[in-house]
Amino acid sequence: xxxxxxxxxxxxxxxxxxxxxxxxxxxxxxxxxxxxxxxxxxxxxxxxxxxxxxxxxxxxxxxxxxxxxxxxxxxxxxxxxxxxxxxxxxxxxxxxxxxxxxxxxxxxxxxxxxxxxxxxxxxxxxxxxxxxxxxxxxxxxxxxxxxxxxxxxxxxxxxxxxxxxxxxxxxxxxxxxxxxxxxxxxxxxxxxxxxxxxxxxxxxxxxxxxxxxxxxxxxxxxxxxxxxxxxxxxxxxxxxxxxxxxxxxxxxxxxxxxxxxxxxxxxxxxxx
Amino acid sequence: xxxxxxxxxxxxxxxxxxxxxxxxxxxxxxxxxxxxxxxxxxxxxxxxxxxxxxxxxxxxxxxxxxxxxxxxxxxxxxxxxxxxxxxxxxxxxxxxxxxxxxxxx
Numbered sequence: 001x002x003x004x005x006x007x008x009x010x011x012x013x014x015x016x017x018x019x020x021x022x023x024x025x026x027x028x029x030x031x032x033x034x035x036x037x038x039x040x041x042x043x044x045x046x047x048x049x050x051x052x053x054x055x056x057x058x059x060x061x062x063x064x065x066x067x068x069x070x071x072x073x074x075x076x077x078x079x080x081x082x083x084x085x086x087x088x089x090x091x092x093x094x095x096x097x098x099x100x101x102x103x104x105x106x107x108x109x110x111x112x113x114x115x116x117x118x119x120x121x122x123x124x125x126x127x128x129x130x131x132x133x134x135x136x137x138x139x140x141x142x143x144x145x146x147x148x149x150x151x152x153x154x155x156x157x158x159x160x161x162x163x164x165x166x167x168x169x170x171x172x173x174x175x176x177x178x179x180x181x182x183x184x185x186x187x188x189x190x191x192x193x194x195x196x197x198x199x200x201x202x203x204x205x206x207x208x209x210x211x212x213x214x215x216x217x218x219x220x221x222x223x224x225x226x227x228x229x230x231x232x233x234x235x236x237x238x239x240x241x242x243x244x245x246x247x248x249x250x251x252x253x254x255x256x257x258x259x260x261x262x263x264x265x266x267x268x269x270x271x272x
Numbered sequence: 273x274x275x276x277x278x279x280x281x282x283x284x285x286x287x288x289x290x291x292x293x294x295x296x297x298x299x300x301x302x303x304x305x306x307x308x309x310x311x312x313x314x315x316x317x318x319x320x321x322x323x324x325x326x327x328x329x330x331x332x333x334x335x336x337x338x339x340x341x342x343x344x345x346x347x348x349x350x351x352x353x354x355x356x357x358x359x360x361x362x363x364x365x366x367x368x369x370x371x372x373x374x375x376x377x
Contacts, residue, residue, distance in 0.1 A: 220292040220305070227296070227303055237283050237298030244285035244296040251289075 015112065016044030018170040018181040019197075020119055022112060023050035024099075028058055031103050038105045041195045042184050051119055052090055054097045054111075061102050072114055072233040079234075081114050083107075090115065113168065113185060114233050121239050124246045125172035127231040130203070132169040132180045132193075134162040135272035139180035139198040141169050142259065143229045144206035149261065151188040153206065156265045161272075165193040168231065171200065177253055202255045204271075209260035212267045222256035223247050278326070278350050279319030279366035284358045286314070295358050304358060309335065310349055317359060319366030323350060 011032045012025045021044045026032050036043060067084035074080070079097075081088040086107040090097030101107040117127050130143035131150040142153050154166035164170075164180055167187030171178050178200040182193035205217060205225050217225070226247045234240070261267040280286070286295045293311040295304045306314055309331060316326040327343045335342070353359035360366055 219289050220294070223289060223294065224303065224305065232301065240296060240298040240301050241285035245287065248287050248289065 012046065013039075014044035014046060014048055014050055015039045015042050016048075017042055017112070017116060017183055017195075018120075018125075018172060020116060021048055021050040022115060023053040024056050024108070025053065026056045026058070028056075028103065031056070031058060034103070034105060035108065038109075039184050041182075041192055050095065052092070052095050052097055052115060054088070054090070054099045056099045056101065056108070058103045059100055063102075070110065070114065070233050071235065072118075073235050079118060081111060081233075083110060086111060088115075109185065113231065116170070117231055118234060118239065120170075120172065121232070121234070121242045121246070123173060124242075124249060125170075125178075126243060126246055126250075127183075128169045128171055128226070129167070129229040129231060130169045131166045131187075132164040133157055134164065134180075134194075134196065134198040135160065137198055138201035138272065139164065140201055140271055141171070141180060141203045142206050143169075143203060143225065145229070148206040149208050149263065150206065152208075152263050153261065153267065154187075154189050156263070156267060158265065158268050161268070162194050162196060163189075163191070164196070166191070171250070173249075174199065178250060200254050202257060203250075204257055204259035207258060207260045208263060210262065212261050212270055213259075214270055215258045215260070217256045217258050219251055219256075222251045226251060226256070274363045275322040275324060276347060276350065277319055277321075277362050277365050278313070278317040278323055279360045279362075279368060280314060280317050281358050281360055282368070297357055299357050302356065304353075304356065309345075310353070313346055313349060314353075314359070317350075319360070319368050323347065 010025050013035050014021045014023050071082045077093055079090045086101035088099040088111045099111055120126050130141045131154045132141045142150055144150055151166045154163055164182040166189040168183055168185040170181040170183045179197045180200050181197040182195045184192045232243050283298050284295050293306040312330050316330050323346055324343055327346045328339055331342050332339050350361050354361045
């Protein structure tokens with residue numbers, strides 16, 4: 001009698017954000033379809049190399065705790081990413097990892113954001129709480145906390161502006177400067193950014209006010225504001241130091257200004 | 273009365289920008305901005321120079337302040353920075369085993 005076997009079809013998708021490909025393997029066709037739709041425009045070539053390859057294991061809802069805090073730690077060369085709705089681990093040396101999560105977009109979104117913050121920190125880049133857009137071949141970042149106006153300024157953008165994101169900007173070092181990339185990470189606008197990039201021209205710190213104006217920001221304040229808006233989760237001293245120094249590097253190379261604006265389209269007359 | 277020695281914690285990141293010293297704790301990512309007096313103390317905290325010498329040679333030279341009052345303020349500040357884990361304090365000299373974070377940049 002032949003040995004009984006089970007063939008499990010492994011489905012795979014490469015999601016490439018900021019030019020950094022991450023491969024996700026799953027055995028669940030419905031989950032794969034959700035990923036393809038969710039990251040439409042960010043799906044990379046199936047045969048390409050990836051920075052990390054995750055096997056995604058789907059679990060039943062309610063099987064994990066409801067802890068909303070995320071914990072990102074490293075032990076013996078392995079990153080561990082933990083939140084109530086998922087567990088992920090990843091070994092950079094082998095580029096292999098595992099994600100255990102409920103089949104929803106929010107968990108995989110969170111894992112991808114965290115993985116990208118770690119990958120970028122090693123090379124001087126970062127994810128930033130900011131909207132970003134390209135005009136005349138130059139990228140502009142609009143940073144601020146919730147309600148500062150990230151979605152508002154994105155919504156007001158004229159047709160010649162290409163939106164990269166209304167919520168989380170993707171910034172990498174490029175040559176002597178920095179480049180901003182489109183991301184699928186959306187805020188209230190709920191619209192995926194275009195998957196394109198451009199050199200960063202200016203970082204604007206957003207503030208709503210009675211008139212439109214741009215004012216320079218002293219380097220110390222610029223650095224503090226940048227650090228306050230960086231997305232970073234890892235409880236790792238070495239990486240914290242990297243991200244700290246990256247903020248100083250960025251401020252030394254990219255102009256930072258305060259953009260006070262009335263929420264109407266005229267603000268874009270000042271930009272670009 | 274025993275002397276107090278202070279040393280920068282090598283496990284924090286520090287950078288000076290336009291005269292402002294910014295320090296980030298690697299432990300919890302808290303960012304500190306030091307004023308001029310605190311910056312002098314931080315920069316002089318080599319683990320070998322007693323705090324009273326730092327106060328008399330660096331702080332009292334820079335500011336018109338009574339040495340005893342300045343030393344008391346410096347001790348309070350040093351203990352506060354130590355509570356945050358960005359400075360080490362001891363009644364013995366503190367050996368520095370690794371480069372001070374940020375100094376090589």
